[in-house]
Amino acid sequence: MCTINEVARDFTAMLRLGDFEAAGEKYWADDVKSVEPVDLTGGIPAVVSGIGATRAKSKSWFGASRIDDLSIDGPFVTGNQFALFLDMVIVSRASGEERPFTEIAIFTVRDAKITEERYFYD
C-alpha cells in the first residue's frame, strides 16, 4: 500500500496537470467527506458525505467553471494529513468571467485513500 507521502505526491501531480476529477476518482475513499466554509451555488451543501455526493459536487463545479493558471505549493505532510496552497484563476464557462482565487486545502488519508478534503478561503 502507498504511504501518505506517495499518495500526496501523486495526487498533487495530477492536480498540477489539471486532472482534478481523475485524482478524486483515484484517491477518494468510499466514505470521503468534502467540506467548504459555506454552501456552494448549484445546491451543493457546505458538507457532502460519500463518494457519490462528492463526485456529484465535483461534476457540478467543473460543469460550471474551469481553472486557469493553477500554481500549487506542497504537498506538506503532517501525520495523517497533507496540505496544499493553491493559487488559480476560476473561469465561468457560461460568462467567461475570470476570478483570481487562492485557498488552503487539507486532505486526510487513511489506508492510502482520501477520507476528507477540506477547503479554507475567504
Next chain:
Amino acid sequence: MCTINEVARDFTAMLRLGDFEAAGEKYWADDVKSVEPVDLTGGIPAVVSGIGATRAKSKSWFGASRIDDLSIDGPFVTGNQFALFLDMVIVSRASGEERPFTEIAIFTVRDAKITEERYFYD
C-alpha cells in the same frame, strides 16, 4: 461562549502582535494536541498531547528562537477548524542566524478552545 469566528479572529490578532504564548494560554484546551511533521530539536516529539506538554514545547521553541517579519493570511474558518498561512523569519537567539520560513497552520476548535494545532511545512 465565543463562536469559532471570534476565537479565530482574536487568536490571530494576538499572533500578529507577537503574543504567541499568551494566545496559547488563552485558547489551548486542557487536552490540546500540537502536531508537527517531524520531531523538533530540544527533544520535542512531533506530536505532544496535553496543555502541559504543549506549553513546554512552546517555551522550549521560543527560548531558542524568535520570530521576525511575521505576516499572516487568514483566519479562514471551515466547520470546526480555521487555517492560517504564515510567512516569517526565524532568528536563532544563540547564533543570530536568520531563516525565512512559511507554513500552513490548522487549528481545531471545540467549545471556544483549541483542541489541536497542526503545522504543515517543508
